[in-house]
Amino acid sequence: MQCRRIGRSLSRSTADQLEQAGQRELLRAFARAAREVPAYRDLLARQGVSPAAVRTIDDFRRLVPVVDKQAVFGRHDLTSLLAGGRLGESSVFWTSSGHSGVYSFGVDNAAQQERAAIAAEFLLDRTFGVLGRRTLLVNCLPMGVKIPVRAMSLAETSVRTDAALAIIRSLGGQFEQIILMAESLVLKKLIEDGPAAGVDWHKLTVHAVTGAEFIAENYRSYLAHLMGIDFDHPERGVIGVNMGMSELALSVFSESVETIRIRRLAQGDIAVRQALFGRTDIVPELMQYFPMRTYVETIEEPQDEAQRLADGANPSGQLVVSVLDPHARLPLIRYRTGDQVTTMPYARLEALVRLFGREDLLPAWKLPLGIIWGRNPHVQTPEGPISPAHVKEALYADFDLAGRVTGVFVIQTPPGSRGGEPCRPTLLVQLKEGQTGSSRLADRLAERLAHYTAAHVNLHLAAYRDFPVGMELDYERKCRYVA
Structure with a gap:
C-alpha cells in the first residue's frame, strides 16, 4: 500500500513541485551532514565554510565544496563518515567494485x-x-x-x-x-x-x-x-x-x-x-x-x-x-x-x-x-575518437557476431604514446570458447564500427584462451575497456 500511495502522490505532483521539494530537502541534508558527520565537519572547517552561511540554494552552489571518492573514502576511516560518528547496531556494509583503485562503501541498518x-x-x-x-x-x-x-x-x-x-x-x-x-x-x-x-x-x-x-x-x-x-x-x-x-x-x-x-x-x-x-x-x-x-x-x-x-x-x-x-x-x-x-x-x-x-x-x-x-574514456586517432561505447554498439549491431564474442574487449594504445595525442590503437576482442577468428569476421566488425566512428584501429579477434588481458573472465570485477 505504501508504494501505491507514493505513486499517487507523484502522479498529482508537478515538475516544479518535485524540484522545489528536493531543494528544501537539500538544505536540511547539508545542515545535518555538517552537524553530525565528523569528517564532513572537519572538511568544511578546513575549507573555511561556515554551515550557518548556507541558507539558500545559491549559497549551497557557491560555498559548498565538491568532493570525490578519493577525498572521502581515500582519506577517512568509515566511522568518521557516518552520521553520529559511530557504527551503531545491526549495521550492514557493502563495497564498490574497486575499479578506480579506491573502494567506497555503503552502510545501512x-x-x-x-x-x-x-x-x-x-x-x-x-x-x-x-x-x-x-x-x-x-x-x-x-x-x-x-x-x-x-x-x-x-x-x-x-x-x-x-x-x-x-x-x-x-x-x-x-x-x-x-x-x-x-x-x-x-x-x-x-x-x-x-x-x-x-x-x-x-x-x-x-x-x-x-x-x-x-x-x-x-x-x-x-x-x-x-x-x-x-x-x-x-x-x-x-x-x-x-x-x-x-x-x-x-x-x-x-x-x-x-x-x-x-x-x-x-x-x-x-x-x-x-x-x-x-x-x-x-x-x-x-x-x-x-x-x-x-x-x-x-x-x-x-x-x-x-x-x-x-x-x-x-x-x-x-x-x-x-x-x-x-x-x-x-x-x-x-x-x-x-x-x-x-x-x-x-x-x-x-x-x-x-x-x-x-x-x-x-x-x-x-x-x-x-x-x-x-x-567511457576516448582514445584519439588521426580520424577522430574511439570509445568503448562505439565498440559496444558495433559488436551488438550484428547479432551473429555478438553471439561469437564474450563482450570483453580492450582498446590498447601503442607503447610510448602520450595521453591526448592522436595514435593508432589496437582493438582486441575476445572470442568465446570454441570460436575461431577469421578475416571475414574481423571485416564485419570493422564495417559495423565504421557506422559509429571514423577512427581506424588495428583490429584483432583473439581466441578465448589467447586473450592477453586476463585469460579467464572474472565477472566479480568490472572490465577495463581501455588500456
Whole structure:
C-alpha cells in the first residue's frame, strides 16, 4: 500500500513541485551532514565554510565544496563518515567494485534496509507490476550486492549463471514473471546459455535489469532477440537499465518503459536523436531520477573539441550527487561520481515529444531526467575518437557476431604514446570458447564500427584462451575497456 500511495502522490505532483521539494530537502541534508558527520565537519572547517552561511540554494552552489571518492573514502576511516560518528547496531556494509583503485562503501541498518525495500519495490512495480503479479527475482549481481525485497520471491546466485539457470529451469513455471538482475556481461552469458541448459526464454515472461557501465542500445536489441521480447508489449518482457552506486543508493537513475521507447526512437531517427542529445552517433542512456531523494548537479569542465564532438553538441558535465534521505547513515553531499551527464527538465522532454507528435512516449511522472554518457574514456586517432561505447554498439549491431564474442574487449594504445595525442590503437576482442577468428569476421566488425566512428584501429579477434588481458573472465570485477 505504501508504494501505491507514493505513486499517487507523484502522479498529482508537478515538475516544479518535485524540484522545489528536493531543494528544501537539500538544505536540511547539508545542515545535518555538517552537524553530525565528523569528517564532513572537519572538511568544511578546513575549507573555511561556515554551515550557518548556507541558507539558500545559491549559497549551497557557491560555498559548498565538491568532493570525490578519493577525498572521502581515500582519506577517512568509515566511522568518521557516518552520521553520529559511530557504527551503531545491526549495521550492514557493502563495497564498490574497486575499479578506480579506491573502494567506497555503503552502510545501512535494519530500519534503512526496510526503507530500501520499499524503494526497490516501488521502482520494480512501476516497470514490472510486481505488486500485482507473482514474481521471482533472480539476483546475479556480484560482490554480495543485495536487493532488499519483501513482496516477491528471491533467488541469490551472484555471478553463477549455471546456478541461476538451474533455479529458473526448476521454478520458472511457478511464477507469472521472472526478473533477472545482472551486470551486462553476466546477463549476456546467462541469456545465451539458457537454451542449452533447458530454459526456453520464449515460453516465459522474463524481464531484465542491468547497468554498472554504459549499456549500448544495440545490446538491448540483441538480448531482446534472444529472449523473444517485443518492445510493443512490455508486459511480456522489458530489458531496463538502472544506475546506482554503492555509496549513494541502489538506484540513482532508472529507466521507465517510456524512456526506453524514446531512446530506441532516437537510435533509429537521426532528427529525434539530434533534438534530444545533440550531434552524436552514440545514443546515450536516458533515465529519470527522484529529486526528492537525490539532488543532482553537473559541474562543467573544459573539454577539447574532439571530446566535445564525441559527447555531442549538448554540453555534459561531471555528475555531482547529494543524498537527501534524512535517515541516511552515510549522507554524502556534492559527491562527484566521475560520470558524464547532461540533465534535462521534464518540461524540455515534454516539449520535444510533442514536437515529434509522440505524446504517447511522455513518462507519467514529471521527474527530471539524466542523459548518461558514462565514464567511457576516448582514445584519439588521426580520424577522430574511439570509445568503448562505439565498440559496444558495433559488436551488438550484428547479432551473429555478438553471439561469437564474450563482450570483453580492450582498446590498447601503442607503447610510448602520450595521453591526448592522436595514435593508432589496437582493438582486441575476445572470442568465446570454441570460436575461431577469421578475416571475414574481423571485416564485419570493422564495417559495423565504421557506422559509429571514423577512427581506424588495428583490429584483432583473439581466441578465448589467447586473450592477453586476463585469460579467464572474472565477472566479480568490472572490465577495463581501455588500456
